[in-house]
Amino acid sequence: MSYDQQSPHEPGPPTATVQLNHTAVYASDRQLSAEFIAAILGLKVGAPFGPFLPVDLGNGVTLDYYEKSDEPIQGQHYAFLVPDAQFDAIIARLEAVGVTYYADPSHTEPGRINRLFGGRGAYFDDPDGHNMEIMTRPYARP
Numbered sequence: 001m002s003y004d005q006q007s008p009h010e011p012g013p014p015t016a017t018v019q020l021n022h023t024a025v026y027a028s029d030r031q032l033s034a035e036f037i038a039a040i041l042g043l044k045v046g047a048p049f050g051p052f053l054p055v056d057l058g059n060g061v062t063l064d065y066y067e068k069s070d071e072p073i074q075g076q077h078y079a080f081l082v083p084d085a086q087f088d089a090i091i092a093r094l095e096a097v098g099v100t101y102y103a104d105p106s107h108t109e110p111g112r113i114n115r116l117f118g119g120r121g122a123y124f125d126d127p128d129g130h131n132m133e134i135m136t137r138p139y140a141r142p
């Protein structure tokens with residue numbers, strides 16, 4: 001069976017019941033990075049769980065910060081859908097701690113936000129260079 005074929009025994013879209021539960025976020029200092037994103041987004045850092053330092057998001061997904069100090073961190077991209085009412089506060093927190101935000105993912109438009117999909121959005125780096133995105137409207141795909 002190829003991956004794009006659905007089993008005839010399972011009705012409905014095969015992906016409809018599958019949810020992302022957690023993902024590991026590599027960090028050179030897990031405490032620093034977890035506290036950074038929690039402070040910027042208005043979240044809480046959870047209690048350590050083995051090697052992981054969790055930050056729970058509103059849709060049940062956990063970012064498990066995992067320390068990787070023996071090699072460089074490869075930057076990943078994480079996008080957060082935030083309530084419209086919290087967007088300004090998040091931008092204000094970035095400005096307060098001196099973290100530059102950008103309108104675009106390539107970071108060529110500093111200090112600006114975008115207006116994609118009828119909402120507002122911006123990008124900023126976390127302490128290890130992960131490209132973080134906040135947006136008030138999800139991407140509208142064709």
Ligand SMILES: [Fe+2]
Binds near residue numbers: 077079133
């Ligand atoms: Fe994105």
